[in-house]
Every structure is written in C-alpha cells, then in structure tokens.
Amino acid sequence: MKKDTTDTSAIKKRSLFKTLLLCLPMMLLTFMMLSQGSIPTAGERLFALAVTFLFFNLLFFLMVRTGKTDRFRSILFITLAVVFVFSFISNLIAVRGSMALSQAHMIEGETPFCHLVIPMTIIPAAFTKTIIFPGKILGKYSIGGMFVIWIGVSLALGRGLCSWFCFFGGLEDGFSRILKKPIIKNISKKWTYLPYAVLLGIVLMSALTLSPTYCKWLCPFKTVTEYVEITSVQVLIQTIIFVSLFIGLVIVLPILTKRRTQCGLFCPLGALQSVTNKTNVFEVRIDQDKCIQCNKCIKVCPTFSIDEESLGRGSVKASCTKCGKCIDACPQKALFYHVKGTSLNSTFDRYRLLFLYPAFLVLAIITGGFMQDAIVKTIKLITTGTIM
Amino acid sequence: MKTLKGILGYIWAFLAIFIVLATFMGNDYFSEQLASATGVTVSPWFSGGEIVKTVDHGTYKTYMHRPVFDALIGEKREGFVQLNWEPYEGLPPVIQEQIDYNGDSRKDFLITLNTHTGDATLTAQSPTVLSVERSYRLKNGWAVRVILKK
Numbered sequence: 001m002k003k004d005t006t007d008t009s010a011i012k013k014r015s016l017f018k019t020l021l022l023c024l025p026m027m028l029l030t031f032m033m034l035s036q037g038s039i040p041t042a043g044e045r046l047f048a049l050a051v052t053f054l055f056f057n058l059l060f061f062l063m064v065r066t067g068k069t070d071r072f073r074s075i076l077f078i079t080l081a082v083v084f085v086f087s088f089i090s091n092l093i094a095v096r097g098s099m100a101l102s103q104a105h106m107i108e109g110e111t112p113f114c115h116l117v118i119p120m121t122i123i124p125a126a127f128t129k130t131i132i133f134p135g136k137i138l139g140k141y142s143i144g145g146m147f148v149i150w151i152g153v154s155l156a157l158g159r160g161l162c163s164w165f166c167f168f169g170g171l172e173d174g175f176s177r178i179l180k181k182p183i184i185k186n187i188s189k190k191w192t193y194l195p196y197a198v199l200l201g202i203v204l205m206s207a208l209t210l211s212p213t214y215c216k217w218l219c220p221f222k223t224v225t226e227y228v229e230i231t232s233v234q235v236l237i238q239t240i241i242f243v244s245l246f247i248g249l250v251i252v253l254p255i256l257t258k259r260r261t262q263c264g265l266f267c268p269l270g271a272l273q274s275v276t277n278k279t280n281v282f283e284v285r286i287d288q289d290k291c292i293q294c295n296k297c298i299k300v301c302p303t304f305s306i307d308e309e310s311l312g313r314g315s316v317k318a319s320c321t322k323c324g325k326c327i328d329a330c331p332q333k334a335l336f337y338h339v340k341g342t343s344l345n346s347t348f349d350r351y352r353l354l355f356l357y358p359a360f361l362v363l364a365i366i367t368g369g370f371m372q373d374a375i376v377k378t379i380k381l382i383t384t385g386t387i388m
Numbered sequence: 389m390k391t392l393k394g395i396l397g398y399i400w401a402f403l404a405i406f407i408v409l410a411t412f413m414g415n416d417y418f419s420e421q422l423a424s425a426t427g428v429t430v431s432p433w434f435s436g437g438e439i440v441k442t443v444d445h446g447t448y449k450t451y452m453h454r455p456v457f458d459a460l461i462g463e464k465r466e467g468f469v470q471l472n473w474e475p476y477e478g479l480p481p482v483i484q485e486q487i488d489y490n491g492d493s494r495k496d497f498l499i500t501l502n503t504h505t506g507d508a509t510l511t512a513q514s515p516t517v518l519s520v521e522r523s524y525r526l527k528n529g530w531a532v533r534v535i536l537k538k
Contacts, residue, residue: 138423152410152411354401361409
C-alpha cells in the first residue's frame with residue numbers, strides 16, 4: 001500500500017438521526033423483498049414477516065450505528081444456517097417422508113441444486129451442453145435459478161458470497177465461536193492450498209465420469225440436508241465419508257481452531273470464489289502506517305486469508321470472504337473495506353457502507369424466506385403439535 | 389487514469405445493490421434466458437435421455453428413451469436405455485415387452501416387470517444387451533434401465 005493514510009477515525013458512533021436515515025433504504029428494500037409485494041393476511045405469516053423484518057433491520061441498524069460488521073453479520077449468518085436446515089429438512093419430510101434421496105427421485109430430477117455443485121458442472125456443460133446433476137433446469141431450487149444467483153452475487157460481492165450468502169457457512173461460523181480461545185493454534189500454511197487441489201480434483205473427476213463427484217463422495221453438508229438412501233456398499237462408504245467430514249470439518253475442527261475449516265481448507269466453491277474476488281470491486285485493505293503488527297487479524301481470520309505477508313503488502317489474500325471479523329478485531333482500526341480503483345486516503349466509512357448495502361441485502365433476502373418458514377412452522381408446532 | 393479508475397470503482401460499487409436486486413427479483417426471467425441462451429439440459433445419465441418412441445397399450449403407455457452412451461468427448465463403451473411405463477393406475481400386474489432399442493427392426497431384448505414388486509427380468513436377444521441395472525418406482529409409474537454395450 002502506498003503512503004496515503006486512511007482516515008479511520010471516522011469510526012465513531014453515528015447520531016441516531018443519521019443512522020436511521022442510512023437504514024431507511026435497507027428498511028424499504030428488505031420490506032419489499034420479504035413481503036414480495038403483498039402483506040400476508042394469515043396471522044402466523046404476518047407475525048413471521050414482522051419478526052423477520054424487525055430482526056434484520058435491528059441488526060443493520062446496529063451495524064451502521066456501531067461500525068461493527070462481523071459482530072452483527074455473524075448473528076444473521078448463523079441464523080441463516082439454522083433456519084435453512086430446519087426449513088429444508090422439514091420440507092423434505094413433508095414432501096418425501098425422509099431426508100433420503102432415492103434413485104427414482106434422481107431420475108425424476110427432484111434433487112435441489114446447491115451452489116457447491118457449480119464448479120463441477122462447467123466443463124461438462126461446455127462440452128456436452130448438459131448439466132451433470134439430477135435436478136431441474138427451471139423452477140424452485142433449480143439449476144438455472146442457482147446459476148443466476150451465483151453469477152449475480154459473485155459480480156456484486158466476489159468471495160463475499162461465502163460469508164453473506166452461503167447457507168452452510170453459518171454452521172461452521174457458529175461452532176467456531178463456542179470456545180473463547182482456540183485449542184489448535186498453529187495450522188500449516190500448506191493446508192490453505194487444499195481447496196484448490198480439491199477443486200482441481202473434483203472438476204477433472206466430474207468431467208471424466210460425468211457425475212458430480214463432490215456431491216457423491218465428499219459434500220459434508222449432505223448430513224444436514226439430504227443424502228442418497230443406502231442401497232449398496234458404495235453408498236454406505238460415501239455416507240461414512242461425508243458424515244465424517246461433517247463431524248471433522250464443520251463441528252470439531254471449527255470448535256478447536258476457532259476457524260471455518262471447511263470453508264478455508266476444503267470447499268471447492270470457495271476456491272473458485274477466490275478467483276471472482278480478483279475481479280470484484282470490494283476488498284479489505286490494511287493501512288501499514290497504522291498497523292502495529294499485533295497479528296490479531298491473522299489470529300481471528302476464519303478463512304486463513306491474512307498472514308504476515310499480507311500485512312507487509314497492505315492487502316489480504318484472494319480467499320478473503322469479506323466477513324469483517326479482522327476489521328472488527330483490529331485495535332488500531334488499520335483494516336478497512338475498500339473500493340478498488342478509488343483513493344486510499346478518503347474516509348473508509350463510505351466504502352464500508354457501499355459494501356454493506358448489497359452484502360446485507362443478499363444475506364437478508366436469502367435468510368428471509370427460510371426464517372419466515374421456520375417461524376410459521378414453529379408456531380404450528382407449538383399450537384398443533386406438528387409442523388406438517 | 390487514476391480518476392477514471394476511481395469513477396469506475398464507485399460506479400461498480402454503486403451498481404452492486406442493483407445487481408443484487410435484479411438477481412433475486414428477476415431470477416425466473418434470467419434463469420429462463422440463461423437456459424435458452426445456452427441450450428443446456430439435464431445430463432441423460434440422470435434424466436434418461438430424450439424419449440424417442442411411445443407405444444400406446446390402451447390403459448398405459450411405454451416410453452422408450454434414446455440409448456445413452458454420452459461421454460465428455462465421443463461415447464462411452466457402456467451405456468443404458470431407459471423404459472418408462474405410465475400411468476401407474478393403468479399398469480397390468482406384469483408387463484412383458486419386446487424392445488428394439490436401436491431402431492434396426494430387430495428385437496434386442498424381452499423385458500418383464502412385476503408392477504407390484506418392481507422385479508425386472510431380462511432376456512437378451514442381442515449381444516449388445518447386458519443386464520437390468522435396476523427398476524425405479526416413479527410418481528406416475530415404473531422405469532427400468534437396461535445396461536448396453538457398444
């Protein structure tokens with residue numbers, strides 16, 4: 001980073017009026033997206049809409065007022081993971097009667113498409129004009145719909161997708177916050193190359209076999225969504241592998257290291273998103289003049305995206321998910337969101353707001369539907385004893 | 389140049405919120421456009437491939453899909469052909485059908501399916517027909533995949 005100094009003194013509490021004024025666009029946008037143009041008449045739906053709307057806007061208000069990003073993002077991000085799992089599993093049980101996916105469901109294209117499949121589908125789509133996934137091209141949870149979201153969110157946020165959209169990441173984020181201090185502190189830098197190796201491996205294997213290798217063999221999140229019913233030894237082995245990866249990478253290691261180990265050390269989509277970070281306009285920068293080399297940012301970064309070299313360079317690695325944890329943790333306020341191409345000596349709060357609006361909106365939109373659904377089902381469970 | 393970069397940076401940053409809104413509000417429209425522009429379909433290894441022949445049996449129909457040997461480049465040595473029988477309500481207890489999967493006017497195999505249990509048996513009449521992969525109970529009937537070789 002060049003000699004310019006950033007005016008980080010701007011992080012102080014805003015006046016209530018100014019905060020409300022800055023929150024007004026988010027209130028309007030979240031209301032529009034959550035209500036989808038009509039206010040529900042059913043009591044429980046109206047209640048779910050009101051609670052979701054207030055919850056989102058309270059968090060955004062606190063983000064804007066306090067200048068803390070990750071502290072409030074993480075609450076919503078973890079909520080997203082919990083309500084997604086609850087809503088998704090209950091829907092599966094209502095529709096299919098179980099979380100297991102039969103071969104017949106696959107033939108009928110009834111497998112919901114998730115963003116983690118995307119890297120495996122690109123080469124086969126280019127060569128054969130087909131998508132190697134047993135889903136639907138159009139409709140709810142479709143391949144086309146998820147591709148559009150992936151393109152849009154990558155354009156807007158780059159790898160910010162991993163901390164502001166991914167409905168799985170919140171699980172690890174939640175587990176990584178259980179202990180006050182990490183038990184495993186030193187993780188070799190070499191491991192951070194593993195996601196790229198996984199990406200390369202699964203892309204090649206999927207292209208050769210014309211089947212989504214990662215989904216079949218490795219995806220840990222099948223444990224909390226859906227899995228192929230065990231009808232053969234091969235499927236049993238696959239099940240043992242993905243459940244073990246879930247326990248290891250999503251529960252145990254995040255607790256012990258206080259990092260998002262699946263995202264930082266394994267996820268192939270994360271590796272692909274690092275490439276989109278290179279072309280995205282938002283980034284996290286480090287003001288070397290303010291940095292006192294306390295290494296707090298290195299210790300708290302959940303995806304191993306800051307090291308001593310980053311501090312020397314003044315910018316974080318391409319694997320940064322823009323969660324804002326390092327920015328919140330820095331005692332010197334030396335880290336800040338930045339818009340590429342713009343000057344490094346103007347007030348960084350403007351850059352942060354420019355990033356926060358699209359990022360928070362993505363998180364609110366993706367959480368909104370699942371959260372309202374989860375609230376309605378919880379009300380049903382309390383009042384009728386069943387969620388179906 | 390520096391100023392231009394700065395202006396472009398601000399424009400993109402400002403547009404990001406509109407990209408997000410368009411992504412979610414126009415998701416159906418954009419996904420339709422993406423699908424039609426690229427012309428992609430679900431891989432025949434999952435969907436069974438296009439239906440090339442329909443036989444009407446009165447109360448039910450047989451749908452024969454094209455043989456699937458698709459590889460990334462060229463064709464695989466082993467593939468399958470999928471047969472569907474629908475609707476479920478119109479199916480007899482046992483279906484027995486002679487199939488010519490490659491359209492050469494010669495019967496390639498005889499398939500027998502018990503529509504209560506899903507048990508399928510195959511009598512190959514061509515050296516390219518190997519075995520029954522398995523039968524599938526679908527929402528509206530049954531499907532069977534027969535493994536083939538080139």
